[in-house]
Amino acid sequence: MTGTGRGDRAFVIALALIGGVYVFLIVALVVAQAMYTTPGTVWESLGSGAVRYAIQLSLISSTLTAILSVWVAVPLGYLLSRSAFPGKRLLEAVIDIPIILPPLVIGLGLLILFQTAPGRLLQRIIPVTYEVPSVILAQFMVSCAFAARTMRVAFDEISPRSEQVAMTLGCTRAQAFWRVTLPEAGGGILAAATLAWARALGEFGPILVFSGATRMKTEVLSTTVFLELSIGNLEAAVAVSLLMVGMAVAVLIVARSFGAGGSLGRAVGA
Amino acid sequence: MIALESVSVSAGAFRLEGVSLSVPAGGYGVLMGKTGCGKTTLLEAACGLRPVTSGRVVLGGRDATALAPADRGGGYVPQDRALFRTMTVRGHLEFSPVARRWKKEDVARRVDELARLLGIVPLLERRPAGLSGGEAQRVALGRALAARPGVLLLDEPLTALDDETREEMVALLRSVRKATGVTVLHVTHSREEARRLADRVFLVQSGTLREVPLRDLEVAFAEGRP
Numbered sequence: 096m097t098g099t100g101r102g103d104r105a106f107v108i109a110l111a112l113i114g115g116v117y118v119f120l121i122v123a124l125v126v127a128q129a130m131y132t133t134p135g136t137v138w139e140s141l142g143s144g145a146v147r148y149a150i151q152l153s154l155i156s157s158t159l160t161a162i163l164s165v166w167v168a169v170p171l172g173y174l175l176s177r178s179a180f181p182g183k184r185l186l187e188a189v190i191d192i193p194i195i196l197p198p199l200v201i202g203l204g205l206l207i208l209f210q211t212a213p214g215r216l217l218q219r220i221i222p223v224t225y226e227v228p229s230v231i232l233a234q235f236m237v238s239c240a241f242a243a244r245t246m247r248v249a250f251d252e253i254s255p256r257s258e259q260v261a262m263t264l265g266c267t268r269a270q271a272f273w274r275v276t277l278p279e280a281g282g283g284i285l286a287a288a289t290l291a292w293a294r295a296l297g298e299f300g301p302i303l304v305f306s307g308a309t310r311m312k313t314e315v316l317s318t319t320v321f322l323e324l325s326i327g328n329l330e331a332a333v334a335v336s337l338l339m340v341g342m343a344v345a346v347l348i349v350a351r352s353f354g355a356g357g358s359l360g361r362a363v364g365a
Numbered sequence: 366m367i368a369l370e371s372v373s374v375s376a377g378a379f380r381l382e383g384v385s386l387s388v389p390a391g392g393y394g395v396l397m398g399k400t401g402c403g404k405t406t407l408l409e410a411a412c413g414l415r416p417v418t419s420g421r422v423v424l425g426g427r428d429a430t431a432l433a434p435a436d437r438g439g440g441y442v443p444q445d446r447a448l449f450r451t452m453t454v455r456g457h458l459e460f461s462p463v464a465r466r467w468k469k470e471d472v473a474r475r476v477d478e479l480a481r482l483l484g485i486v487p488l489l490e491r492r493p494a495g496l497s498g499g500e501a502q503r504v505a506l507g508r509a510l511a512a513r514p515g516v517l518l519l520d521e522p523l524t525a526l527d528d529e530t531r532e533e534m535v536a537l538l539r540s541v542r543k544a545t546g547v548t549v550l551h552v553t554h555s556r557e558e559a560r561r562l563a564d565r566v567f568l569v570q571s572g573t574l575r576e577v578p579l580r581d582l583e584v585a586f587a588e589g590r591p
Contacts, residue, residue: 254447256445257447257449259412262434263412264435264512265435265461267433
């Protein structure tokens with residue numbers, strides 16, 4: 096932006112001031128947490144067995160959630176982007192439900208779903224409620240909605256023309272998708288995976304309701320923050336919070352360095 | 366040969382009804398008309414990318430009306446070229462022969478032969494992002510010709526090229542035709558291109574399609590109207 100006149104400069108400064116308040120708040124709350132504790136305290140908190148278990152479960156469950164979300168979001172995003180069918184608008188609204196609903200309500204819905212007859216039947220084979228699979232399912236329910244939005248935007252940005260040309264060159268539609276469209280959607284897939292991973296890492300409400308907050312069993316990092324806060328151990332809560340900030344920032348940096356930043360921004364704003 | 370027999374197509378509110386044209390085997394047909402008159406829609410119908418509501422599409426002597434785009438045996442170059450962003454130029458040339466399950470050594474031989482015919486040997490390992498307009502057009506042409514199609518369908522192949530590159534491309538299209546014997550249908554709004562390349566010219570105007578004898582096209586040029 097180049098503002099040459101005095102009026103132009105005042106306008107840009109006004110915009111920057113308004114936006115700056117928000118940016119300042121983000122940075123201030125991270126810095127405030129960092130100042131509250133010392134590296135020694137953080138290190139000490141991270142040494143506890145419960146926290147180490149929570150770190151492990153958070154990393155594994157978020158990664159599995161990200162993989163599952165991309166696996167579902169790619170076909171869903173492609174269909175929404177390329178096909179016209181009756182009920183498409185309704186389908187789009189349904190996919191947005193997990194984004195709009197209060198997280199606790201999603202957890203409650205899952206809890207009740209798994210107490211119905213088919214749910215109980217399934218639980219005889221794989222126990223879900225209050226067990227580790229419930230953590231992944233709770234994360235997946237929300238993360239996948241964000242991943243599907245991201246993939247839809249990614250496919251919208253790829254011209255269907257390349258795929259059509261591939262079909263004239265001897266490909267079926269499926270082959271054209273695998274050979275041409277999917278490789279071109281690589282940045283979008285990475286963006287979707289990153290967003291799903293970050294959402295999963297921060298998920299708390301549905302996990303609390305659907306998985307409980309049992310130490311060394313269904314405790315993820317967000318649960319740790321809650322548990323430590325509830326017993327008044329603010330130092331440990333802050334230490335784990337900082338760890339989560341670090342992990343989220345690291346994933347964002349990696350994604351942006353692979354060029355996923357653009358799609359990520361557009362998808363979240365979609 | 367390429368023939369459209371009483372073909373009707375529609376695209377949104379736009380319709381073309383009962384139009385026919387025929388380019389004999391090895392011929393060079395140019396389909397002309399103003400922007401938005403339906404030239405591209407007709408070309409897409411010939412490729413199988415747009416269904417015809419009635420009539421027949423005949424490609425290489427075969428009724429292709431009900432065939433999938435992959436089975437029509439036509440090489441298609443769209444106006445925006447639609448190169449594959451993640452693939453090298455070599456990948457583009459290999460694409461169709463690989464999709465049609467050619468033997469590995471045949472694919473390699475074909476890539477070599479085409480790259481030399483089109484003058485793109487130094488570009489083989491490059492990706493589309495850095496190519497000039499003329500280079501990209503050569504790659505799109507090579508991709509379309511790779512599996513030795515009987516017919517070549519070109520949508521505004523010389524538009525958006527500078528004068529010098531356009532001259533090169535005209536010469537290239539002539540030599541490709543001579544070397545491969547392919548039947549061409551070339552869509553354009555330029556009478557100059559028609560004059561220099563065509564042996565049959567078809568004009569789409571106000572929802573109808575008619576053949577214009579080349580001789581009359583010259584007269585029309587002199588009078589400054591199509």
